[in-house]
Amino acid sequence: MENRQVLIDSLPDEKLSTDNYKLVTTEAPVPGDGEVLCRTLLTTVAAGSRAGLQGSASYAGAPQTNIVMNSHGVARIEASNSDSLKVGDLVTCPTGWQDYSVHAAKHCQLVSDDIDLAHYLGALGTNGLTAYFGLLRVGEPREGQTVLISAAAGSVGHMVGQIAAIKGCRTVGTTSTDEKCGLLMRDLGYDAAVSYRSPDFRADLKAACPDGIDIYFDNTGGEVLGAALFRMNEHGRIVCCGVVSQYDTSHPSGGPKGVPGLLVNKRIRMQGFLVFDYLKDYDKARAEMKDWIKSGELKPVNDTVEGLENAPDAFVNLLGGGNVGTRIIKIAD
Ligand SMILES: NC(=O)c1ccc[n+]([C@@H]2O[C@H](COP(=O)([O-])OP(=O)(O)OC[C@H]3O[C@@H](n4cnc5c(N)ncnc54)[C@H](OP(=O)(O)O)[C@@H]3O)[C@@H](O)[C@H]2O)c1
Known part of the structure; x- marks a missing residue:
């Protein structure tokens, strides 16, 4: 059986390009004892993977070439040497960008098709959990507070915005772009939106946050963090989730002005987190997120691109802001 794979051919020097990848065809792997053969149906394209290619994601280790591009996916079991999973079962597992992969059954999580399978990679996957724990555990939102979110239309961001609204925040x-600002308010429920590319960004941000900012959920670092710091209220929280403004380059810029002075004077808590810190509470969070989806309070957006061969282009496009919601590659039915 043929297995198409997207390999990392070279590491990006400055901006990521589709030329950093190559599509190859090999034989599908054969499962050993306790292992299963997984047919990838859907897989993710995530901004954080660019940090992995840059070598700035501690959990991803040193970047390598000639390996399958890593990703999480939804897969169907095609062959099983395990008692716990049978042929036809649907699971989530680290599929990578390829048609078939082999995994120890214990590393696959059984899922049910009572909900759109893409949600297992979005709201019920890593990015949904990141939004949930980052906002609720690190940000500690309270009703009536103002929450600022960067990369607000993206996978993590659009869910943070909706969860903050569920908690009664502004x-x-x-x-x-202005077009995406319109979409944030029209389709994703934001109370206000600001373009960080506008020459008047700092003034626009001030106008959009007349009562200051209580929580800044930072997906980007860079210019937005620099501006948000000066608008934070006393005892505000800055949730450091990621630094996407500094991933797609070999020359990341330095940190913002005002640290630590502003943190001291306004008693601001600035805290980084990794979603894995909350592993033991994943099931509880997923159950709550699933309830919100079923009640219509949370409307996760999945941005699906067809075809494994289009994954590199979908990734380059995502880094340029081409996605709304969680970008997913559909590989098979
Ligand atoms: N801490 C954790 O455990 C954890 C887990 C998962 C993800 N993350 C982080 O969460 C963040 C969002 O990831 P995601 O997968 O949801 O990606 P995403 O937001 O769906 O996609 C990335 C977005 O970043 C924006 N962007 C690109 N270049 C930018 C720049 N120079 N300045 C500002 N914005 C820029 C683009 O939207 P615009 O059109 O708005 O520019 C793009 O759509 C990333 O920083 C990622 O590393 C952290």
Whole structure:
């Protein structure tokens, strides 16, 4: 059986390009004892993977070439040497960008098709959990507070905005273009939106946050973090989730002005987190997120691109702001 794979051919020097990848065809792997053969149906394209290629994601280790591009996916079991999973079962597992992969059954999580399978990679996957724990555990939102979110239309961001609204907060999003600002307010429920590319960004942000900012959920670092710091209220929280403004380059810029002075004077808590810190509470969070989806309070957006061969282009496009919601590659039915 043939297995198409997207390999990392070279590491990006400055911006990621589709030339950094190559599509190859090999034989599908054969499962050993306790292992299963997984047919990838859907897989993710995530901004954080660019940090992995840059070598700035501690959990991803040193970047390598000639390996299958890593990703999480939804897969169907095609062959099983395990008692716990049978042929036809649907699971989530680290599929990578390829048609078939072999995994120890214990590393696959059984899922049910009572909900759109893409949600297992979005709201019920890593990015949904990141939004949930980052906002609720690190940000500690309270009703009536103002929450600013950067990369607000993206996978993590659009869910943070909606969860903050569920908790009774006022939400302000930043994104690249005026068109996406309109979408944030019209389709994603934000109360206000600001383009970080506008020459008047700092003034626009001030106008969008007349009562200051209580929580800044930072997906980007860079210019948005620099501006948000000066609008934070006393005892505000800055949730450091990621630094996407500094991933797609070999020359990341330095940190913002005002650290630590502003943190001291305004008693601001600035805290980084990794979603894995909350592993033991994943099931509880997923159950709550699933309830919100079923009640219609949370409307996760999945941005699906067809075809494994289009994954590199979908990734380059995502880094340029081309996605709304969680970008997913559909590989098979
Ligand atoms: N801490 C954790 O455990 C954890 C887990 C998962 C993800 N993350 C982080 O969460 C963040 C969002 O990831 P995601 O997968 O949801 O990606 P995403 O937001 O769906 O996609 C990335 C977005 O970043 C924006 N962007 C690109 N270049 C930018 C720049 N120079 N300045 C500002 N915005 C820029 C683009 O939207 P615009 O059109 O708005 O520019 C793009 O759509 C990333 O920083 C990722 O590393 C952290």
